[in-house]
Amino acid sequence: xxxxxxxxxxxxxxxxxxxxxxxxxxxxxxxxxxxxxxxxxxxxxxxxxxxxxxxxxxxxxxxxxxxxxxxxxxxxxxxxxxxxxxxxxxxxxxxxxxxxxxxxxxxxxxxxxxxxxxxxxxxxxxxxxxxxxxxxxxxxx
Numbered sequence: 001x002x003x004x005x006x007x008x009x010x011x012x013x014x015x016x017x018x019x020x021x022x023x024x025x026x027x028x029x030x031x032x033x034x035x036x037x038x039x040x041x042x043x044x045x046x047x048x049x050x051x052x053x054x055x056x057x058x059x060x061x062x063x064x065x066x067x068x069x070x071x072x073x074x075x076x077x078x079x080x081x082x083x084x085x086x087x088x089x090x091x092x093x094x095x096x097x098x099x100x101x102x103x104x105x106x107x108x109x110x111x112x113x114x115x116x117x118x119x120x121x122x123x124x125x126x127x128x129x130x131x132x133x134x135x136x137x138x139x140x141x
Contacts, residue, residue: 018051020058027060027073034067035122036078036112040132044139045087052080067121078116085111086129090138100134 019028031039032051040048055063055076063073089111093102108118108126118126133139 018055018058020060022060025061026064026070027055027058027062028064029055029066029076031066033063033065033075033079034125035065035119036075036116037082037108037122037125037129038079039125040129045083049080049083052076052083056080078113081113082111086133090133094138099138103130103133103138106130 017030018032019030020026021028029051031042032048032055038048038052043051055073060073062070063075064070065075086106089103089106093099096102108123111126112118
């Protein structure tokens with residue numbers, strides 16, 4: 001029994017694919033989770049938020065991601081935390097005199113839960129996320 005979930009934002013061409021494999025206690029997240037963060041380039045904050053919450057609800061023990069193999073589903077919680085922090089930072093940056101600089105100075109470690117250390121791999125995707133946020137003019141959806 002395999003469940004396929006596709007999350008799509010019709011107003012934009014953004015989709016996330018997740019596959020639930022109950023027999024293996026496994027959820028496949030494709031690129032919804034990258035390490036302990038998300039990747040915004042091909043999706044949106046809203047689409048990723050819904051996808052991550054659906055991954056959590058599946059209640060699986062193992063998570064297979066597109067870039068880092070099989071890992072604990074605790075990475076989903078970390079990615080939701082990261083996404084929430086990015087949203088807070090964008091909202092605060094909108095009130096700043098220099099939006100772009102405010103966003104681009106955001107350190108990854110400040111967006112992760114306490115005790116979760118950023119990897120170089122995640123740093124690279126975080127920088128791309130910040131570029132995406134600036135390129136999309138600080139949209140939250």
